[in-house]
Amino acid sequence: xxxxxxxxDLTVGRVxxxxxxxxxxxxxWDGIGLVRPSGRTWSGYRLYDAQDISRIHRVLxxxxxxxxxxxxxxxxxxxxxxxxxxxxxxxxLLRERIHRLEKTARAVxxxxxxxxxTHEKSTTGTSLTPEEQARIFxxxxxxxxxxxxxxRWGGSDAWKQSAARTGSWDAAQWQTIKxxxxxxxxxxxxxxxxxxxxxxxxxxxLAERHRxxxxxxxxxxxxxxxxxxxxxxEDPRFAAHYDERGEGLxxxxxxxxxxxxxxxxxxxxTATWQ
Numbered sequence: 001x002x003x004x005x006x007x008x009d010l011t012v013g014r015v016x017x018x019x020x021x022x023x024x025x026x027x028x029w030d031g032i033g034l035v036r037p038s039g040r041t042w043s044g045y046r047l048y049d050a051q052d053i054s055r056i057h058r059v060l061x062x063x064x065x066x067x068x069x070x071x072x073x074x075x076x077x078x079x080x081x082x083x084x085x086x087x088x089x090x091x092x093l094l095r096e097r098i099h100r101l102e103k104t105a106r107a108v109x110x111x112x113x114x115x116x117x118t119h120e121k122s123t124t125g126t127s128l129t130p131e132e133q134a135r136i137f138x139x140x141x142x143x144x145x146x147x148x149x150x151x152r153w154g155g156s157d158a159w160k161q162s163a164a165r166t167g168s169w170d171a172a173q174w175q176t177i178k179x180x181x182x183x184x185x186x187x188x189x190x191x192x193x194x195x196x197x198x199x200x201x202x203x204x205x206l207a208e209r210h211r212x213x214x215x216x217x218x219x220x221x222x223x224x225x226x227x228x229x230x231x232x233x234e235d236p237r238f239a240a241h242y243d244e245r246g247e248g249l250x251x252x253x254x255x256x257x258x259x260x261x262x263x264x265x266x267x268x269x270t271a272t273w274q
Contacts, residue, residue, distance in 0.1 A: 009038075011047060012045070015048045015053060021247070032195065034059060035056050036052075061090050062075065062076075063251055066233060075089075161217075165217060165218065185242070185245050188210065189246035192252045198252065198255035199255075203259065204256070207225075207253075207256045207257045208260060211257075223261065223272060225257050226268050227271055227272065232254050
């Protein structure tokens, strides 16, 4: 680290605006040694040069691909690997992700074709008024979500099981479920902030706690949880929901679920809705 800098160096706030991450995230990456700014002003403020920003972009690509920050750091700091190799590696991983997304899309199309759209109950229960839904689930709750869910999953056993379990729940019961879900998500975000690694004993326990919360609605196997976790990073709405709890939580949770499933004999790459 040096106090010398050029006029082209950028402050942490300017870099945050440029690359689309929060200042808090950049501070965290500096603290764990993932992306350390190359310079400082005389008053101690961080300054990033062009190479620093290039590294940030590489971190963002790897994070989008689902890699943990510690793993990204090891890859980027490998002295035997040059930037060109990184680009080829990223391209390979992107092609693999596209392949997985295409397989998921085909599976969803098949579910839609088999869906019985006529007489299943909503997963939110018919006893909640629109006002109660907004109060419990938040003002951004959109009743269209349940229509979309019915379109995707309406013919599945999980949907029927959820309808049977939740159809008679009143507002107080839904509020209890919502409070429990908030507690689970807060615990996940807290673990992320402490740097808990997916695959660790603590992360596996949290993944199981998350699965248990889903199990209040229907029996969720580790394989089914993996399928759900894919949506947490691939659907912007899920990603925004979790990342509002903590920057990068959606990716972290997906990896935690996948590693927990792997410890139970499930291959995340081939997991299906069963």
